[in-house]
Amino acid sequence: MTGKKRPRARRSARAARRVDGSSLRGLSAESSLRLHFELLRARRVEEKLAELYKEQEMRTPTHFSVGQEAVAVGMCAALRSDDVVFSGHRCHAHYLAKGGNLAALVAELYGRESGAARGRGGSVHLSDMSVGMVAASAILAQTIPVAVGSALAFQMDGSSRVAVTFFGDGAVDEGVFHESLNWAAVKRLPVVFVCENNLYATHSPLSVRLPRGTEIYRRAQMYEMSAEELDGNDVYAVYRSARRAVTQCRGGRGPVFLECATYRWLEHVGPLDDSERGYRTAREIESWKRRDPVKRSAKALKARGLASSATFQQFESQIAEEIAKAVAEAKQAPWPDPRDLLKNVY
Amino acid sequence: MTGKKRPRARRSARAARRVDGSSLRGLSAESSLRLHFELLRARRVEEKLAELYKEQEMRTPTHFSVGQEAVAVGMCAALRSDDVVFSGHRCHAHYLAKGGNLAALVAELYGRESGAARGRGGSVHLSDMSVGMVAASAILAQTIPVAVGSALAFQMDGSSRVAVTFFGDGAVDEGVFHESLNWAAVKRLPVVFVCENNLYATHSPLSVRLPRGTEIYRRAQMYEMSAEELDGNDVYAVYRSARRAVTQCRGGRGPVFLECATYRWLEHVGPLDDSERGYRTAREIESWKRRDPVKRSAKALKARGLASSATFQQFESQIAEEIAKAVAEAKQAPWPDPRDLLKNVY
Amino acid sequence: MRTRTYAEAIAEALVQGMAQDPDVFIMGIGVDDHKGIFGTTRPAYEKFGRARVFDVPIAEQALTGVAIGAAAMGKRPVVVHARNDFMFLATDQMINLAAKWRYMYGGASSVPIVVRSIVGKGWGQGATHSQSLQALFGHFPGLHVVMPALPRDAKGLTLAALQARAPVVILEHRALYETRGPVPEAPEPTPLGTASIVREGRDLTVVAVSLMLVEAMRAADLLAPLGISLEIVDCRSIRPLDAETILGSVRKTGRVVVADTSWLAFGLSAEVAAICAESALGHLKSPVRRIGLADCPAPVSVPLERAFYPDRHTIAAECLRSLDRDVSILPEFAPEVSAFQGPY
Amino acid sequence: MRTRTYAEAIAEALVQGMAQDPDVFIMGIGVDDHKGIFGTTRPAYEKFGRARVFDVPIAEQALTGVAIGAAAMGKRPVVVHARNDFMFLATDQMINLAAKWRYMYGGASSVPIVVRSIVGKGWGQGATHSQSLQALFGHFPGLHVVMPALPRDAKGLTLAALQARAPVVILEHRALYETRGPVPEAPEPTPLGTASIVREGRDLTVVAVSLMLVEAMRAADLLAPLGISLEIVDCRSIRPLDAETILGSVRKTGRVVVADTSWLAFGLSAEVAAICAESALGHLKSPVRRIGLADCPAPVSVPLERAFYPDRHTIAAECLRSLDRDVSILPEFAPEVSAFQGPY
Numbered sequence A, B: 001m002t003g004k005k006r007p008r009a010r011r012s013a014r015a016a017r018r019v020d021g022s023s024l025r026g027l028s029a030e031s032s033l034r035l036h037f038e039l040l041r042a043r044r045v046e047e048k049l050a051e052l053y054k055e056q057e058m059r060t061p062t063h064f065s066v067g068q069e070a071v072a073v074g075m076c077a078a079l080r081s082d083d084v085v086f087s088g089h090r091c092h093a094h095y096l097a098k099g100g101n102l103a104a105l106v107a108e109l110y111g112r113e114s115g116a117a118r119g120r121g122g123s124v125h126l127s128d129m130s131v132g133m134v135a136a137s138a139i140l141a142q143t144i145p146v147a148v149g150s151a152l153a154f155q156m157d158g159s160s161r162v163a164v165t166f167f168g169d170g171a172v173d174e175g176v177f178h179e180s181l182n183w184a185a186v187k188r189l190p191v192v193f194v195c196e197n198n199l200y201a202t203h204s205p206l207s208v209r210l211p212r213g214t215e216i217y218r219r220a221q222m223y224e225m226s227a228e229e230l231d232g233n234d235v236y237a238v239y240r241s242a243r244r245a246v247t248q249c250r251g252g253r254g255p256v257f258l259e260c261a262t263y264r265w266l267e268h269v270g271p272l273d274d275s276e277r278g279y280r281t282a283r284e285i286e287s288w289k290r291r292d293p294v295k296r297s298a299k300a301l302k303a304r305g306l307a308s309s310a311t312f313q314q315f316e317s318q319i320a321e322e323i324a325k326a327v328a329e330a331k332q333a334p335w336p337d338p339r340d341l342l343k344n345v346y
Numbered sequence C, D: 001m002r003t004r005t006y007a008e009a010i011a012e013a014l015v016q017g018m019a020q021d022p023d024v025f026i027m028g029i030g031v032d033d034h035k036g037i038f039g040t041t042r043p044a045y046e047k048f049g050r051a052r053v054f055d056v057p058i059a060e061q062a063l064t065g066v067a068i069g070a071a072a073m074g075k076r077p078v079v080v081h082a083r084n085d086f087m088f089l090a091t092d093q094m095i096n097l098a099a100k101w102r103y104m105y106g107g108a109s110s111v112p113i114v115v116r117s118i119v120g121k122g123w124g125q126g127a128t129h130s131q132s133l134q135a136l137f138g139h140f141p142g143l144h145v146v147m148p149a150l151p152r153d154a155k156g157l158t159l160a161a162l163q164a165r166a167p168v169v170i171l172e173h174r175a176l177y178e179t180r181g182p183v184p185e186a187p188e189p190t191p192l193g194t195a196s197i198v199r200e201g202r203d204l205t206v207v208a209v210s211l212m213l214v215e216a217m218r219a220a221d222l223l224a225p226l227g228i229s230l231e232i233v234d235c236r237s238i239r240p241l242d243a244e245t246i247l248g249s250v251r252k253t254g255r256v257v258v259a260d261t262s263w264l265a266f267g268l269s270a271e272v273a274a275i276c277a278e279s280a281l282g283h284l285k286s287p288v289r290r291i292g293l294a295d296c297p298a299p300v301s302v303p304l305e306r307a308f309y310p311d312r313h314t315i316a317a318e319c320l321r322s323l324d325r326d327v328s329i330l331p332e333f334a335p336e337v338s339a340f341q342g343p344y
């Protein structure tokens, strides 16, 4: 496959390189800093979880978002807390960015009763209704029509709420992706489709799954909805597009599709580096790590004089403290009681 | 819905009117006459079946193709007998055009052992493997990926055979439509997708199912395959496009999509006129009947002096005779033996 | 009491449920057309209009996901499939998501969707338009599955579904749509999870569901003149199954025949036989007997269709065998051709 | 005899089948990657290359339809799903088309596809990655459904599937992949439709399938020292079910415990109990006992997972109950945490 893979991968790498620096255009100092903080937080949380995962105490298959956090953070920053978000198997960053409780995330990975799904769902079934993180799911593309349905409810109620669904490039292959875009467009529903195109589905490159030359966002345009491709490793760019998209939805002008070019740093599932596995090249991985969304965001803030090393230091320690507390709590937390096994089936 | 329906319906009506006359450009006298004969035959067969259906002796839900025959005839005339065809619930014309045995069709509707599916399948499950009419199915869009799979087999064998799948505008809504086009395009398979856009799915107008402004064939182009829209009521136009499509497939240059604008004359299922039902206007029905593919084809042949009333008379009597024989045979034919009920399950 | 047809009973339940709860809405292919799903959605459409009763793209999987998403936001969507066979396209959303939602997300939310779908039969509808999916949906925890046989329950179970917390699959039977029976005007839900003894008897218990319940009643009428008294249990709730009511009757009569609208293997007849073998073994005077579809896809041709479907005579004959009585004492039946001529 | 792991046995069957029949090819997500479906497709990929072992778009429904279409043209496609749960997206193609094809089209053609899929368990794989769909596919006529428990049958049933006329669903169990046992080198198919008595015994019959068969063997070892002799039937063929072998054993021992990898309701345990109630009633000395998953979606947390899955101890305890023996005579077990840590 590698032979077939290369050209397409390079093409998208270029797509991202086009917009290499990060620009804060149109953003207040405050929101720029908030975006960076959320970005850094998502990164540090997942780095820590990946490290702890190796202790084999989190018995739940886990797909880390390291490297892709800017999409989640930029998109969710444009949402109100009564807007709703749906995700797939790679859902930690979406959960955190929407305001999902960190302690509950860690506790869920440790299988505790205090977990986000009370130890019933695991890493791939995060939910925090209190902040509008409705559901993540391990079945590919499964929550895409569900987001559309939430948007239908908002439209019927004449509310201005918006639904967002995050999914990968692999979900684009599934039939329900097509059915859902069509549904949303026919009924002009307030839903934002966010595709995190990280070039691979498990170990399959795009070339195996989409006809050469395919631009995912241009497919979306065929459903008569506005769609754009953007640099998913530039949190500010994502935020600007997200704001436009959400404004359009709230205005009742129908769904929006955002294709975000980004890249997964760790193995498909699990905490390890997989650059030796041969399905992607070290060169490719390196070229993407050079476009680290966190570093780019920090660089932009510094350049604009909005943050100093001290600022970042303070962010780091605040986050480290929060994580340490969540982990300590989770490890102490009580297990679910087997006598509750049959509760909440109906 | 009617309010929403009108504009779209008018638009497509225009699409068809654009090419109102039929041109024999590029066709030999012989093939022009053969096309007309096949067209007339499909029409007369279905008219007769619809008439007989009212006797309530054909106990199988039947979807007549009257008004849409030019698509089946034009497409199948471009095929070899070792090419294969798949269809959906409205399959009589496809079966006949591909060379399916008429007596077996009539016998199937009468539920006889001599039927195309030996009385097991009924009107919606026609098959005649001997001529490459592989399968029709009552589940919407179900045979689309199956045609793609046959094309995969041809490609693996390095053969020049082509697979064709006929479906309606309603099938376009289904997820497997998208999955199948994507599959065929990724693997550049020799398959022709033929969409008979008759503006309705059961009683639902396009406006309920596709975003306003949707051109089905342009969606297909997004899969990086060649696609065109054409007048499905002009058998010669269909034939010319079909030949181009088949040539491209045989040449290994990947799949082709043909959107054929046409119109159903009878009710969705059953032999009756349904113009009183209110889901489509008498004006619309009339405007389409003026574009009767059979009349247009006859007119073109006469204009070019290729056929006289005598020719048509001879066609008519030849066809009438064939039909009468098939019907008489079917009514005499033995019923399946209930003792064979459990045969051919595995 | 006033009588209504099965179809009218469903239509009335929908109208009353929508009047009671503004969050209820109906969507499905053709729910708003002139036929209105054999009349069942037409009154709701006329009363509440297209804002709450609307047509949809033909995409069963997305349709189900859309219903789930709306339900998660507090709506009570009613999805309608003209044939339950079309739900094969939605099994992932139904079983991998709706059924598991409440449990899998820790009990914090639920998705109370109602899925109405119709079992087809007759006029050669064939292999893909005449299946009966109760076993499929009954096997997986998380869904309620019901199959009304009587107009009363067609209304009552629909009303109950509209008030349930869990997703509910209602499998209606096309061949029952025109049947008529007592139906209270007031919106009285039939409790989910309950079977009902529709005819008391002495000699043998017939556990039947949907159309087979009606056939069982007719079988009872055939056997009564022979001095044989059947007790008939309407197994209207597939999941949860009302084992107590079934077992109570079996323990009383000591004999049981199970009549299902689907195939035997891994079906309702298997589950009922199994609970008897687990919990009523000592009471069984003769082997459990199972009645269902012939073990092949549904054929189309009339003589094959007739051999494929069991009916009152099949039930009566099995009852006689269970009682060690000579089957030949049954009057010869001219197996009738159903009067059904559509609409399908 | 030489031994192989379950995974190696499958891999060998595929290589031998592909060598014998040039029309056999394998397609599925990741069949050609470095992991090669836990090694089962890797040898075939290395030997036959990407022309006959290839990766596909993530579209289970089309994938299945594509396999059907290729089979109709004379190919023998092997479709692989890393989790059988993903087949919910393909049930229409599997049940509404593949299973009915030969019958529905009058017997003129058939579509011999082979669908390999894996049942997951452990490491908190959760509600949608650990189901076991034998009852779903077993209910509908037209498919063969098999579940190998032993490496020998993992090879033999795969070979048989590659020669069958009807579509075959093979449900493999992830927890068995590393188990090792005798596997003949020669390509010897295990006949479809047969169960096998893997351990002869006197006191009680355990009918078990897949992973539960292995657990049943361990239960037998636990009970042997107590002087209890179990006969164990490997119900490796779900459809057709080998009723004769099962009933033969039950009639001999007079007691039966059924252990399935799925839920009880409408499951394999129900079907086996039902045939006993129909055809071995007179021989049963005690009620049929059923073992399966707890009646809820699969939870993730370790203590819940442990309570959710039955194992050798559950089986041993049910056997004692069936024998009216005191369960407390069983040694106290520290319910072990499985060593499994993926890959999933």
Ligand SMILES: Cc1ncc(C[n+]2csc(CCOP(=O)(O)OP(=O)(O)O)c2C)c(N)n1
Pocket: A089, A090, A138, A139, A140, A167, A168, A169, A170, A171, A172, A198, A200, A201, A202, A264, A268, D029, D058, D060, D086, D089
């Ligand atoms: C319906 C279904 N098919 C297959 C899988 C197995 N699977 C899990 S993740 C994955 C790849 C997803 O790729 P993508 O959507 O690009 O997301 P990414 O992992 O790259 O973030 C696959 C095939 C699944 N979970 N669900």
Ligand SMILES: Cc1ncc(C[n+]2csc(CCOP(=O)(O)OP(=O)(O)O)c2C)c(N)n1
Pocket: B089, B090, B138, B139, B140, B167, B168, B169, B170, B171, B172, B198, B200, B201, B202, B264, B268, C029, C058, C060, C086, C089
């Ligand atoms: C999966 C599925 N959903 C719904 C139906 C019911 N149905 C039968 S035909 C039809 C409309 C088909 O419309 P179209 O594809 O445009 O074909 P046409 O009837 O216009 O020729 C529908 C919805 C079905 N048969 N299969």
Ligand SMILES: [Mg+2]
Pocket: A168, A169, A170, A196, A197, A198, A199, A200, A201, A202
């Ligand atoms: Mg990806």
Ligand SMILES: [Mg+2]
Pocket: B168, B169, B170, B196, B197, B198, B199, B200, B201, B202
């Ligand atoms: Mg149409």
